[in-house]
Amino acid sequence: MTMPSGFPKPRKTPVQERSAERVTAMLDVCGELLDEIGYRALTTTLIAERARVPIGSVYQFFADKHELADSLAARHLGDLLDRIDDPFDPERLSYPADCSHEALPGQPPDDWWQLFSTFYDELVTSYRTEPGCRVLSLGTDSTLWSPGTRPHPHDVIIDHLTAYFEKYPHLTEIPEWTRLGARWGVEILHALVAAAFRADPDGDTGVLSDGRVHARHILTGYFTVRRAGHR
Template identity: 40%
Template sequence: MNSVPHATTTLRRAPVQRRSAERLTRILDACADLLDEVGYDALSTRAVAQRAGVPIGSVYRFFGNKRQMADALAQRNLERWSERVAERLEGIGSRPGDWRAAMDAVLDEYLAMKRTAPGFSLVDFGNQIPVGVRRSEPNHRVAERLTGLLSRHLGREPDEELRCILLVAVEAADALVQLAFRADPQGDRRIIAETRELLRGYLGRVLD
């Protein structure tokens, strides 16, 4: 899967040709790998260029600094996670009111990326390295995406009430999942189980 960042990221120039898009993918892949190896503070655009095997000017063609590069990686993570969730939901089928299976898919795919996707443990959707203006905070972006993905499974319109409900759920799950991965590199299973129960309890109260 070679997703490129969504148009809302801070790319200086969007790739037009396939060769340019492939180069951007290599840059973001290198950024993700280096985040796992050296962390965000030690990350540099020069190191990313060297790892990606591209001139430093190619990095600056797309990004003004490493913060913009991390934001683009976060957006790519969101796009890839959304694709994975959409595939799971398609397999579940559209059953209005059966939100538990849908929410399990949402959480399971996030946990899978948390455990396996390079750089995800630091950047995920931008929560660890906040970027942009307040109205585009990472969890608001995630809740907005979930609203679109889940509305038909919930048998509801994608209205402001549903956005608020899902934002609360996302904020709560985010805090608890971060706690789980601080306790265990693979995610403390007891905390994750409690997170799942908390989500079911809250969403059951407002959605059943």
């Protein structure tokens, strides 16, 4: 699995299988509790109790609940980046998260919309299936976003999509706008997904389907105007 760069690492990396299972259980429970009670009410004691691990095991790997949330966010993002890459290179196992061109799949997307559409679909999947993803992705609790502690999830995804546009310039034909174009796509599509899940815990299908159409229309206009200006 890809692990995004810029996230603080746990104070200790589990080596033994039993320790790795405990860490996985703690992160799973962290996500469940984030959905149930939110970040402010979350405590390491609650995590230890539900995960059925000694409180000492929590502090063996994580200094506090913030590190737990960071590690869970990194896991969610890593899974998302891998799934974005899958359609373009199903044979690969994982890529480093440095966003270098060499790290990307060798088969380019058909066009810029295929890349954005894949991100949209996989973000919906994350919201539906990964506990804690909505809280961590939206960053609705300001305590999750202490300046300088870790990158915002949007920026990690924008970096990843920007690398696609830089490696495959034919996707946009406007090299100087690659990052801004990626930002527009990520921000618009994520806002639509967030709206769909505010309307319905399972994701309002009408918002999701209409949102896809309107987002493509908006982004098509954006890229068309930028291409015309570039020429």
